[in-house]
Amino acid sequence: MKIFVPLDSAAKALGADDIAAAIQREAESRDLDITVVRNGTRGMIWLEPLVEIETDEGRVGYGPVSVDDVPALLDGKLQSLGLVDDFPWMKGQTRLTFQRCGVIDPLDLTDYEAHGGLAGLRRAAAMTPQEVVEEVTTSGLRGRGGAGFPTGIKWNTVLGAEADQKYIVCNADEGDSGTFADRMIMEGDPFTVIEGMAIAGLAVKATKGYVYLRSEYPDAIDIMEKAVVLARKAGVLGDDVLGSGLAFDMEIRVGAGAYVCGEETSLLNSLEGKRGVVRSKPPLPALEGFLGKPTVVNNVISLATVPVILEKGAQYYADFGLGRSRGTIPMQIAGNVKYGGLYETAFGMPLGEVVNTVAGGTLTGRPVKAVQVGGPLGAYMSAEKFDTQFCYEEFDGQGGLIGHAGIAVFDDSADMLSMARFAMEFCAIESCGKCTPCRIGSVRGVETLDRIGQGDASAVELLEDLCETMKDGSLCALGGFTPYPVLSALHHFPDDFAPAKEAAE
Amino acid sequence: MADTATTEIMAAILAEHGDLEGPMLPILHAVQAEFGYIPNDVIQIIADHQNITRAEVHGVITFYHDFRDAPAGKHVVKICRAEACQAVGANALSERAFEKLGVNWHGTTRNGNVTLEPVYCLGLCACGPAAMVDGKVVGRVDTAKLDQLLAEAGA
Numbered sequence: 001m002k003i004f005v006p007l008d009s010a011a012k013a014l015g016a017d018d019i020a021a022a023i024q025r026e027a028e029s030r031d032l033d034i035t036v037v038r039n040g041t042r043g044m045i046w047l048e049p050l051v052e053i054e055t056d057e058g059r060v061g062y063g064p065v066s067v068d069d070v071p072a073l074l075d076g077k078l079q080s081l082g083l084v085d086d087f088p089w090m091k092g093q094t095r096l097t098f099q100r101c102g103v104i105d106p107l108d109l110t111d112y113e114a115h116g117g118l119a120g121l122r123r124a125a126a127m128t129p130q131e132v133v134e135e136v137t138t139s140g141l142r143g144r145g146g147a148g149f150p151t152g153i154k155w156n157t158v159l160g161a162e163a164d165q166k167y168i169v170c171n172a173d174e175g176d177s178g179t180f181a182d183r184m185i186m187e188g189d190p191f192t193v194i195e196g197m198a199i200a201g202l203a204v205k206a207t208k209g210y211v212y213l214r215s216e217y218p219d220a221i222d223i224m225e226k227a228v229v230l231a232r233k234a235g236v237l238g239d240d241v242l243g244s245g246l247a248f249d250m251e252i253r254v255g256a257g258a259y260v261c262g263e264e265t266s267l268l269n270s271l272e273g274k275r276g277v278v279r280s281k282p283p284l285p286a287l288e289g290f291l292g293k294p295t296v297v298n299n300v301i302s303l304a305t306v307p308v309i310l311e312k313g314a315q316y317y318a319d320f321g322l323g324r325s326r327g328t329i330p331m332q333i334a335g336n337v338k339y340g341g342l343y344e345t346a347f348g349m350p351l352g353e354v355v356n357t358v359a360g361g362t363l364t365g366r367p368v369k370a371v372q373v374g375g376p377l378g379a380y381m382s383a384e385k386f387d388t389q390f391c392y393e394e395f396d397g398q399g400g401l402i403g404h405a406g407i408a409v410f411d412d413s414a415d416m417l418s419m420a421r422f423a424m425e426f427c428a429i430e431s432c433g434k435c436t437p438c439r440i441g442s443v444r445g446v447e448t449l450d451r452i453g454q455g456d457a458s459a460v461e462l463l464e465d466l467c468e469t470m471k472d473g474s475l476c477a478l479g480g481f482t483p484y485p486v487l488s489a490l491h492h493f494p495d496d497f498a499p500a501k502e503a504a505e
Numbered sequence: 506m507a508d509t510a511t512t513e514i515m516a517a518i519l520a521e522h523g524d525l526e527g528p529m530l531p532i533l534h535a536v537q538a539e540f541g542y543i544p545n546d547v548i549q550i551i552a553d554h555q556n557i558t559r560a561e562v563h564g565v566i567t568f569y570h571d572f573r574d575a576p577a578g579k580h581v582v583k584i585c586r587a588e589a590c591q592a593v594g595a596n597a598l599s600e601r602a603f604e605k606l607g608v609n610w611h612g613t614t615r616n617g618n619v620t621l622e623p624v625y626c627l628g629l630c631a632c633g634p635a636a637m638v639d640g641k642v643v644g645r646v647d648t649a650k651l652d653q654l655l656a657e658a659g660a
Contacts (some may be wrong), residue, residue, distance in 0.1 A: 013629050045631035050577025099612030177587030180628035215534075215571055216627055218634075255567035256530055257632045259625060273555075275568040291526060324608065333631060335592035340631025363593065372588055376625075408589040419588070426625065432568075 001034050002050040004059065006102070008041035008187050009219045010180070013282065014064065018051040022070040023051075032074065040188015042102035043342030044089055047081070054278045058083045091338065092358070094320060096312075097305045098329050098344050101188035107226055109234050112191045118236065120310030123201045125244035131205035133159055136306060138314035140326025144181075145171055145262070145299030146374065146403040146477070148392040151306075153298060157286040158204040161294035168197050168248075169271065169290055169297045172213040173255050174253055174261040176375025178334040178406030182300035184342055186213070189304070190227035191236075196303035198241055199310060200296055202247035202249040209236070209250035211300075212267050215257055225252050263476045264297040278476045287297040290421035301330060322348035325391035333359045335372075335408035339475070352386025355409055360361070366411040370419075370493065374403025376426050377481035379488035380416065395433065399488060401481070416493035421449040425484040427478060437470045438479025445470075445486065452497055460497065507546040514539055515550045523554055529565055533572055542573040578613040578620035580658040583637040583645075585630075586623045589630035594647075598634050601648055605655050618659035 003013075005020040020036055024146035027034040044050060050063035051073065061084040062073060062405035072078040084090060095101075096171025104111040112118070124132045137152025158166060170193065186193060197209045213221050227251060231237045239247045252391035253271060255261050261270045265279035287307050295326050306329070309317045318326045329355060338360035355361070355371055362368055370380040379400035381388070388398045395402045410419075424445030431438045445466055451459035474480040490497055507515065515593065522531040532551060536543055545568050552559045566572045584599055596630035606614050606621055613620040632644035638654055645652070 008630050009627070009642050010629050010644060013631055013635065013642040048632065093510055118543075145614065174628060175626055177626045178589040178630045180630055216624060216637075242643035251525075253527075253530065254534055255571075256573040258569050272527040275564050275566065277568075334589040335630065337631070337634070342631075398601075399532070406589070406630065410592045414592065422588070422591070430625070451581070498596060 002037055002054040003034055004039045004054070005036045006041045006049065007038035007106070007223075008048075009040050009217070010045050010184075011048040011050070012219065014048045015029065015066070018067050019051060019070065020283065021051050022067045025072050026074055030074065033296055036480065037423075040101045040106050041184060041341075042084060042090065043098065043184065043344075045089070045341040046339050048086075052084055058085055061087070063464070080496050089341075089358075090345070093344050094328050094346055094357035095310045096317065096320075097192075097301060097330055098189070098342065099308065100192065104189065105224060105370065106188055107188055107230060107238070108367075109191060109230055112189075116311055117307070118195060118242070118268070120307035121195045121198055121202075121236070122242060125242055125246065128157055129203050129205055132199065132310070134429055134438075135205070136309060136316045137359055139309045139317040139325070140321070141305055141309060141317070142375045142392065143299055144301035144305070144329075144404065146401065148296070148402075151298060151302050154286055154298070155200065155204050157284065158206070158294045158296050160241060161287050162404050163294050165208065165291075166204055167290045167293055167295040168200045168204070168206045168209035168250070168497070169268070169295055170209065170211040170300055171262065171264060171267055171297055172198055172211050172224075172246055172300045173267060173298070174217075175214060175259040175262045176377075176406050177484050178408035179332050179344060179404040180334070180406075181330045181332050181373055181404065182215050185300060185304050186217070187223050190224050192304045192307055193224070193232060193300055194227060194231050194236065196306040197250055198236065198248045199306050200298065201256050202241070202244070202246055203292075204296055205246045206221060206294075206296065207249070207363075207399050209248065210271060211250065211252045212255060212261070212271055213252055214255040221252060221254055228252060230333075239385060242405070259426075260432045260476070263478065264493070267297065268295065268477070275432070277434050280475055287344060288326050296324050300361075301404075305449050320346035322389060327463070329390060329402070329405050331390065332406045333409070334363060334406060336362045336411050337378055337409045338363050347391045348389045350386065351388050351390060351407075352383070354390065354407060355386065359407075359409060360499050361410040362409060362415075364411050364412065366410055368486060369412040369414050370410045370416060370489075372408045372410070374401045375406050375408070376423060377401075377477055377484055378403050378406075379484045380419065380492060381488070382492040384492075399484070401484065407497065416489040416496040417453055418447065420489040421446055421453070421491075423482055424449060427482040435474045435476075435479050438482070441466055441470045441479065442482060445482075449486075460490070507550060511544065511546060512550070515547055519551070519554045529555065529562075533566060537572060541576045545574070551656075554608075559652075563594060568621055570634055579618045580639055581620045581622060582654065583622045583624040583627075585625070585627050585629070585633065585635040587626040589626075591634035593633045595634040598646060598648070598651055602655070605652065605660050614660055616659070619655065
């Protein structure tokens with residue numbers, strides 16, 4: 001009998017390792033023939049640890065399972081949740097990027113291939129670089145890290161650049177609060193990331209890749225490092241990728257706790273061993289990136305989506321989505337929600353449906369007050385904006401951004417003045433220091449918000465002005481976008497700033 | 506001046522990582538894994554090996570939150586301060602930790618057992634408030650769980 005117990009960090013944080021050990025112990029004492037497979041998570045974090053037992057009908061789920069439930073689980077007496085594939089949460093999704101996550105053993109390359117893995121890389125190896133780039137361009141894939149730049153166009157620039165060495169850099173510095181898609185796929189299906197990078201390498205004629213992985217993710221680092229060794233052993237990486245005669249190899253590099261290194265140019269500086277200070281553009285990293293060589297810098301999810309595009313075809317992928325947002329988006333539902341986790345679906349779902357239906361509203365049962373989409377630099381959306389469709393342009397039109405598609409929900413106990421203050425404080429802590437509006441402005445922003453909190457209404461105008469300066473005068477999104485959460489809190493939730501104003505009048 | 510033991514350890518670390526493309530972060534991580542912090546007397550050794558100035562090495566070390574210039578307590582407890590965890594009570598949890606440990610962020614308890622650090626997202630945003638004790642993740646940390654974690658760490 002096969003029993004699946006996730007090894008994902010979120011499952012571990014809720015006790016999955018203890019469950020796996022208890023199942024092993026119990027099976028040995030009963031002399032049962034049981035194989036415990038450590039899979040990734042299916043993304044239903046509210047059910048973790050979600051244990052699955054393989055049956056003739058399919059995989060039956062149990063969760064959340066505690067150590068005390070293990071004897072009953074093996075007796076077949078524990079109440080099941082039914083077939084996992086039939087859960088409404090799973091059935092409602094279109095899983096393309098995450099098709100294997102939670103299904104397979106993350107470090108079993110045979111299992112990976114049996115579920116469609118390496119088909120994309122094989123197809124790419126038989127195509128010309130130009131054809132691969134065209135395929136990715138046709139799919140409409142845009143940078144999933146937040147900027148939304150068309151991936152195929154970036155690749156085309158690197159392909160066209162002449163150099164003795166080119167690089168693929170995978171940005172796995174997923175620092176945005178409310179986001180965990182990168183971590184989840186690196187832990188649950190690391191070969192997808194490796195395959196995506198190898199395809200990128202063949203497409204732009206780069207032979208070397210780096211994954212810049214944040215130090216806050218020790219479990220993901222461990223799994224990715226093991227996966228790279230296995231991929232190299234199996235000939236997926238190396239001098240002769242899958243017998244194509246083409247070379248591509250890669251290394252995992254660990255960050256050191258600086259949020260700003262998620263910005264591509266500071267990431268490159270950090271990877272080179274320097275302070276993670278932002279570089280001004282031009283030159284584009286596509287032309288002068290890592291060590292001054294042409295470099296593709298793509299987010300984990302962008303790269304992990306490339307294999308399915310090559311496997312199923314660009315048009316298949318592009319047929320999902322809305323407007324200029326093509327394909328699927330893995331939304332990460334977080335914060336104060338009943339059903340938190342990862343939900344991959346075609347672009348276009350209204351925000352309200354995500355929050356009220358998919359997430360089931362708040363965990364506390366209190367009304368939703370604000371939803372921050374896109375991490376610490378994303379706007380706070382009020383319920384009035386719940387009809388906004390989940391797409392790049394639609395969110396932009398509402399003064400927000402989808403960023404890395406993290407959705408942090410707050411109930412009515414949230415104080416938006418203190419959330420705005422936190423945004424400025426965070427910017428002050430994490431600023432690389434290059435641009436004055438970010439370095440100094442964020443410190444002044446904290447002080448100005450404290451004045452507003454103490455009832456100084458005149459400080460509101462100053463805050464607006466400061467935010468404009470930060471927006472216009474910062475090189476990267478840290479200083480440039482911190483005004484989003486601050487101003488959206490101020491404009492959409494004036495009551496939280498008003499008592500102070502009234503007190504002053 | 507580094508003592509003989511330090512010099513030997515550094516020679517091994519530099520031999521292992523020194524020839525990588527962009528070796529500085531791998532070197533510093535290895536140094537911190539070995540000593541628990543970045544000792545002042547290894548800076549010159551790294552600078553000489555990489556043919557850069559002492560100031561440049563210092564600049565890199567001080568830029569990143571991860572690198573310490575002094576040893577931490579026996580256990581490092583990190584509590585997430587980011588928005589998704591705040592939405593489910595991370596601030597109250599931090600306050601509780603300050604009170605229990607008698608220190609603020611980056612502080613170490615008087616008995617040297619626990620260092621408290623803030624962390625901005627552990628990717629456990631759907632099961633917050635989240636914490637990490639010596640690299641081990643913990644989700645849905647309530648007051649009772651925090652007290653237990655701190656007690657286990659010898660606070």
